[in-house]
Amino acid sequence: MGWRGMLGFEYGIVQAPLGPDISGPELVAAVANAGGLGLLRAPDWEAPDYLRDLIRKTRSLTERPFGVGVVLAFPHNENIKAILSEKVAVLQVSWGEYSEELVLEAHSAGVKVVPQVGSFDEARKAVNAGVDAIIVQGREAGGHVIGQDGLISLLPMVVDLIGDRDIPIIAAGGIVDARGYVAALSLGAQGICLGTRFVASEESYAHPEYKRKLVEMDKTEYTDVFGRARWPGAPHRVLQTPFFSNWKNIPAHENEVNQPIIGRSTIHGIEKKIHRLAGTVPNVTTTGDIDSMVMFAGEGVGLIREILPAGEVVKQLVEGAQLLVHTKFSGL
Structure with a gap:
């Protein structure tokens, strides 16, 4: 050892x-x-x-x-x-x-x-x-x-x-x-x-744009905005992307169910539609509005430079x- x-x-x-x-x-x-x-x-x-x-x-x-x-x-x-x-x-x-x-x-x-x-x-x-x-x-x-x-x-x-x-x-x-x-x-x-x-x-297996943002961005926030319907009571820490900053104060009753589809992914071999505010990070197969998807990150993200x-x-x-x-x- x-x-x-x-x-x-x-x-x-x-x-x-x-x-x-x-x-x-x-x-x-x-x-x-x-x-x-x-x-x-x-x-x-x-x-x-x-x-x-x-x-x-x-x-x-x-x-x-x-x-x-x-x-x-x-x-x-x-x-x-x-x-x-x-x-x-x-x-x-x-x-x-x-x-x-x-x-x-x-x-x-x-x-x-x-x-x-x-x-x-x-x-x-x-x-x-x-x-x-x-x-x-x-x-x-x-x-x-x-x-x-x-x-x-x-x-x-x-x-x-x-x-x-x-x-x-x-x-x-x-x-x-x-x-x-x-x-x-x-x-x-x-x-x-x-x-x-x-x-x-x-x-x-993360999408290249997600990886790029982990290098370029340095601020995160603890929230419950994403994936409220699928996984209630499961708060998460995310990158403070422009999308998140614009949507972080939505009412508590709002969730991904009544939001439009903004992309698609193949996840563990199964094709999935991604709604706006879904709690699914983009992987390499993801297409659509990548910048409007959730991007999980810890507080140390500002130390990642490459x-x-x-x-x-x-x-x-x-x-x-x-x-x-x-x-x-x-x-x-």
């Missing part, structure tokens, strides 16, 4: 399961080949055969272990069965309840369970369920954010809760570079989980963190 490895992975770098299909096999395999933990994103509907194919395609690109993220707010039972039958390294879960029985079933299949939490109470439930690691997500994160606490206050509380238990804590929310990595380690984390930084990578290969992102994070520790803090 290399510097700051965890869960059997060489480095403590986790690539978040970017939805709905932004973290595909190419991105996940690139992160895995670089020594990190890459996470596919399962479809938000039951598609076990498709998911098996996705897992097998990823395995054709890497011999290293990886995982799959499942959003429990959507239908998922058959998808989880497929994940366990394929014996991927990690089942990552978020936005919903999971049982101790599920954790035991995953362990019987040789699969580690890693939930993402946004509060101290969620972390305590995770510990009681017997999970293998916990991703602690602060309000600074991009995309759908379940908690209200900032990472710098929530993370050490969860670290104290874990105590001397062998449950690695992974920090998420606004981290994009080596300085954020070292800061998370200083708060007690064993690793970091990055979303926005990996969206802005060469292998991500699109890099995912392996280079991992390399820069690890080498940069090592350099900081050895040059800035070794004499303390």
Whole structure:
């Protein structure tokens, strides 16, 4: 194991399961080949055969272990069965309840369970369920954010809760570079989980215009404007694009259902119409009014200055963190 490895992975770098299909096999395999933990994103509907194919395609690109993220707010039972039958390294879960029985079933299949939490109470439930690691997500994160606490206050509380238990804590929310990595380690984390930084990578399945805006823009906002009908009660952090700035104050009863179609995408093999105010980010297949679509991003987006290969992102994070520790803090 290399510097700051965890869960059997060489480095403590986790690539978040970017939805709905932004973290595909190419991105996940690139992160895995670089020594990190890459996470596919399962479809938000039951598609076990498709998911098996996705897992097998990823395995054709890497011999290293990886995982799959499942959003429990959507239908998922058959998808989880497929994940366990394929014996991927990690089942990552978020936005919903999971049982101790599920954790035991995953362990019987040789699969580690890693939930993402946004509060101290969620972390305590995770510990009681017997999970293998916990991703602690602060309000600074991009995309759908379940908690209200900032990472710098929530993370050490969860670290104290874990105590001397062998449950690695992974920090998420606004981290994009080596300085954020070292800061998370200083708060007690064993690793970091990055979303926005990996969206802005060469292998991500995000639309080129979305990637370009992640480099050019530096402001985000926490909102509930997008996808209200499909996923109510799921606030999110987005880029402050001109479209968002013009629409962010719409009445609470308004949602995507009565809005016009502004584009189309093929998502996990299925053609989808995209309504204005939908919560679907543009992928490489998306056509239409891209600038008027949601673009998730964390607060650290202003530190992203170029699109890099995912392996280079991992390399820069690890080498940069090592350099900081050895040059800035070794004499303390």
